Amino acid sequence: MKSFTRKLMSVIVAASFCFGLASCSKAPAATSASDATTTVAESKASESSASSEAKADVKTVSAGKLIMATNATFPPYEYHEGEKIVGIDAEIAKAIADKLGLELVIEDVAFDSIIAGVQAGKYDIGCAGMTVTEDRLKSVNFSTSYATGIQSIIVKEGSPIKTIDDLLKGNYKVGVQSGTTGDIYMSDSEGGVGENRIDRYNNGNDAVVALKAGKVDAVCIDNEPAKAYVAANSGLVILETPFTEEKYAIAISKDNEALLAAINKALDELTKDGTIAKIIEKYIPTNK
């Protein structure tokens, strides 16, 4: 347990704002439908709110657009509401795009393809409840952090797994989203359950479906999606964990320093005028 926590602490960097962690009930119930890649044109940028300074400096993958890669099975940060992708990240990215005078385009892709896609110049930003880690910082830049998360463990009600120690010591299988921090920590043989006891899924929904079907004994996922999935699916519970807080930020290509600066400026303004707090409060009400 101790080494798991130490491992968590060693890969998590950066510090910024901390927001409330009340539960959110807006998650869709887990279904076995596969998560198709879709492109959703989110918004036409409002010219009036665009900063001319930012507009002049910023080059993007496709002129006039801000292409955001995400994985929309991560409520309340990003999830489908019909055809539309909604959530905290979608709204923050929209507010940033408006400030930059750009049209936001959201692409729903596998989480573990986001960093490579940003690096390859396929997407302008990765905005996916993405934790800042030392390893990812070797590949991309990260904006200022705008929210936090903690890894949680979901098990079935009545599971013999009552604590993280039970999970680590027993011969249990853990479902994770491929390439996430939950995957990295859990597949570590010292602090986690080790490679042989990991089942990787393309997204959180598929991992939860596998848990419900008894294919895995637990799912390791960030706390807010965990709460949302448990609220939307009966018979699941969350285990208390002593994990270290992770910082969420927007991934941007190392080749686009101007975009990093413009996004940080926009985030700063959106924090100061209360927009970010309002968006987070909408999806994670503190009085719930």
Ligand code: GLN
């Ligand atoms: N915060 C986790 C990570 O960055 C999970 C993100 C996600 O699944 N969208 O790895």
